Amino acid sequence: MLRVDVITIFPGYFREAFDYGIIRRAGAAGLVNIRAHDLRAWTSDKHHVVDDRPFGGGDGMVLKPEPIFAAVESLTGAKRRESIATRKRVVLLSPQGKPFTQSLAAEFAECEQLVLICGRYEGVDERVAGALATDEISIGDYVLSGGEPAALVVIDATVRLLPGALGSETSAANESFSDGLLACPQYTRPTDFEGLPAPDVLLTGHHAEIARWRRAAAAEKTERNRPDLLKR
Structure with a gap:
């Protein structure tokens, strides 16, 4: 049986999503067990805060690393990527990820377990992608309000391929981002999380240097995750 754990700030989003079609039949047949978990359950403050302002300035909020690392450890028993079992995958759903x-x-x-991390707001602290997730995945070259719709896509496409479940192929249209690059990595508090520091340049307040770093970091991430965008 495949176990799927979805980490989200809106677990109610999935309340009825798995009650239809092939996913429902696969669950009834014991092929898959899907659970949606509230990220706030792994916060330690009385207000259950899961986000904070981005280092270096900018619009919106960034999901903090602490509750996400705690959630994955609770669900998989692993604190970092290197200790995640071979048949388990921890997937960060992100517009900056590799194509699904x-x-x-x-x-x-x-796999025996699939953990899906749903991003929100301006993104997820980059240390989740850098030190925790086994995969950073995008379902297309467009921006959603959060990772929940992407989680549904990944679950649907995966469950249909389980032995004993019916499946059919789907197609998707791809389009490049307006400037040809992925967004730059984001960081928020704490400055140093378990030996994983945020880049010093983002803490300087020097806007020109921050802009140069972000452009270079975006180019590096695009080269690593979507080199095809640089060839268009």
Whole structure:
């Protein structure tokens, strides 16, 4: 059986999503067990805060690393990427991720556990992608309000490939971002999280240097995750 754990600030979003079609039948047949978890359950403050302002300035808020690391450790028993078991995958759903494909869905269908982290606001602290997630995945070159719709796409595509579940191929249209690059990495408090520091330049308040760092970091991340965008 494939176990799927979704980490989200809106667990109610999934309340009826798995009660239809192939996903419902796969669950009834014991092929998959899907659970949605409230990220706030892993906060330690009385207000259950999961986000904070981005270092270096900018619009919006960024999801903090502490509750996400705690949630993944609770669900998988692993504190960092290197200690995650071979047949388990921890997936950060992000517009900056590698494209989700049918072949990747087939890989996920071979797992015993799939943990999906749903981003929100301006994104997720980069230390989640850098030190925790086994995969950073995007379902297309567009921006959603959060990772919840993407989680549904990944779950649907994966469950259909489980042995004993019916499936059919789907297609998706791709389009590049307006400037040809992925967004730059984001960081928020704490400055140093378990030996994983935020870049010093983001704490200087020097806007020109921050802008140069962000452009270079965006280019590096695009080269790493979506080199095809640089060739268009």
